[in-house]
Amino acid sequence: MALRIYNTLTRKKDEFTTIEPGKVRMYVCGPTVYADAHLGHAMSALVFDIARRYLEYKGYDVRYVMNFTDVDDKIINKANELGVDPFGLADQYIAGYKRNLEALNIEPATVNPRATNDMPQIIEMIQKLIDNESAYVVDGDVYYSVEADPDYGKLSGRSLETMNAGSRIQVDERKEHPMDFALWKSAKPGEPAWDSPWGKGRPGWHIECSAMNMVHLGEQIDIHGGGNDLIFPHHENEIAQTESITHKPFARFWMHNGMMGLKDEKMSKSVGNMVTIDQFLREHPGDVMRLWVLNGSYRSPLTYNEAVIEQTTQGYKRLLSAKKGALPGVTGLSASEMTKLEEAANSTRQAFVEAMDDDFNTSLAMAAIYELVKVINQARTDGANDAQLGIAQTVFNELTNTLGLTLEEEATSGTSADAFIDLLVALRRDLRAEKNWAMSDKIRDELKVLGVILEDSKDGTTWSWEN
RNA sequence: GGCGACGUGGCCAAGUGGUAAGGCAGGAGUCUGCAAAACUCUCAUCAUGGGUUCAAUUCCCAUCGUCGCCUCCA
Structure with missing residues (x-):
């Protein structure tokens, strides 16, 4: 059975293959660290953690890179507001984000690069783009020239002509084309800045991801992920920058998760309608957040409301019920009953794999797991002993672990x-x-x-x- | 205005050209002193209007509605 993944680039599910057999190079866009992470970040992080875990379950060796954007206007503004050092501020939010991820049982990335740590490579890439006339310098700023890229727009399915229509933003007159974007921004007084051939400044948002990919994964990668709000312009621009230098396809698979909503509007830091991960975890187990994501499809939006969380919590308790031991005083199941139990467990595993192979259909995979919960509970009711239940529970644990669910009872047992x-x-x-x-x-x-x-x-x- | 996604029972949510997984909630039972848990049974014709087809929820068109992107955003 082959894994198929929906690829934003081709707009269909493509059979998953890797550049190097058995190895996956995967890059996921992390947050810009200027505020506490909210449930949208959690959703994205969970989606790609689940994908990563499943790839590992399939036997792949996954090199998983998730970056932090630690220099940007928002961070600088916030730091100025608070009168603190922007780097310290970024450090603080990065630490908080990592705590959140850990609480959600998200596997640590192989590497967490930061834009400010890969500055030489960023500058080197920009220079290459200037050298091959994909970019130009204006007064210490450097812009990428979208007209230099005949493929520009291939990820988001837009053309340069249609994108201009209806645009309400003020266009910088110095740009050669309105859609040209900054690779390097010259520094204003008091801003963090690095030396470059074009004067002191800092990188634009898009180039840092291209550079970190290059440094930590190479010219070509297998999977590039992020929220679907990044398709345009961020990922479109990453493709343009990288491919203008390498002349090779950048990422084979582009995966994008749906947005987290709050009352019919996208949850976002700039809109300010957010529930932070910390707030959520104060009241709910991390497993509930994960199960909520697993209940749906990663490409569809998720809308936060208390009722849905309550429902998910009930489902979570049901999963927990499968882990309970035998009833007191049972005599055990017969050999034929045991055969049926084992068969049910094995067919659950098969259904699980089939579901996950189909573009990580976690909703269907969970249905298989709930069937197993029923089978286990039936067996318990029918008098199975601990050892017998354990055979099916081993499979249950294998599958739920693959999805990253911990299903740990409150860790208070074993106390005095x-x-x-x-x-x-x-x-x-x-x-x-x-x-x-x-x-x-x-x-x-x-x-x-x-x-x-x-x-x-x-x-x-x-x-x-x-x- | 352009691009894209979506609209499935009270709620969340899969899915398929041949009459619709799973979870929550609800109803009826079993068990129990009661409660809880668990188990058993039960609960939809898939936004609307056309079209294609032997057959459509699933394909096509239109309409209405919702959401995302086109500007920083997971």
């Missing part, structure tokens, strides 16, 4: 409280034997307030920490 709770449960058993329902219900209710859930069955009582 356990013995006391066991004691209360034991006392309550005696109360129940005496049919002292008032007291036994009170213990159950009070423990619930403390986050301990008691569940009675005819064979005894089990307890767990509330998630």
Whole structure:
């Protein structure tokens, strides 16, 4: 079975192949670090983490690069507002972003390059573009000339003529073409600046990604990802810059995730309608965020509202139910029943792979996993013991781990409280034997307030920490 | 104005030219002292109007609606 990925460049699902057998070179556009990351960043990071994990599950060795844009107007403005050093400010937000990613169980990137660390290569690329007449210098600024690139617009499906129509922005008169974009911006007094052949300044937004790709992955890469708001102009410009130098196709696959919305509008830092990752994680497990993303299609938009998060939380609890152990006092399943259980687990794995191979159809993959949850719970109800359940649960764990779900019970078990709770449960058993329902219900209710859930069955009582 | 995506049950959301996965919520049961969990059963003709076809939710056209991009943005 072959993996197929929807490629923005071809506008269809293409069979996934790599430049180098068994190895994937993958670059994902990270944030510009001037504010706390919001759920849109989380969505994007999760989407590509899931893709990356699945590629690794398929046996690929993935070199995963996610950059930080750490020098830009917004950062400088914010730093000036606060009266702090822009580099320190960027450092602070980068640290915060990394904490967020960790809390969401996102695998660390192989490399997290920063624009300011690859300045020599950025300058070198700009010089090459000037040398081959793809770019020109005006008063210390350098612009890329879109007319020098006959393919310009191939990713976003636009032509230079149609793009001018309706444009409401003021065009810099010094540009040769209105769509020309800055490769190098000359420094104003007090701004961070680097020396260059064109004077002190800093790189434009697009060139840094081209340069970091070149440095950390090479001239050609397998997958380039990001939010679909980056298709134009950012990724279009990356292609133009890189291919003007290499004359080779830059990225084989362009993957773009849908936007996170809040009340019928895109969530974004500039609009200001955002829920930060920190805010979300204060109230919900990271798994819920991930499951929310998994429930849908990565290319479609996602709209935040409390009701949907509540629904997702319920689904999350259902997944957790599959991990529970055997009921007390069970005798075990028969050999034929076990065969059916194992077959169900294996067919789930197959359905999972088929779903994921089809452009990471996580929604369908989750459906397969929920089927397995049902099968496991049925087996438990039918009297399977821990070892028998474990056979199916191993597959369940394999698949949910591949999607990056942790499904960890609250890490409070194993604490000194356990013995006391066991004691209360034991006392309550005696109360129940005496049919002292008032007291036994009170213990159950009070423990619930403390986050301990008691569940009675005819064979005894089990307890767990509330998630 | 241009480019693109989307519109599936109360909510979220897959999917296919031959009468629609999964999750949440709801209804009815089993179990239970009760509760909870789990299990069983149940719950849609796919925005609207045309067209193509033996057959369309799935293809084509139109209409309405929503969203994204065209300016920094994951």
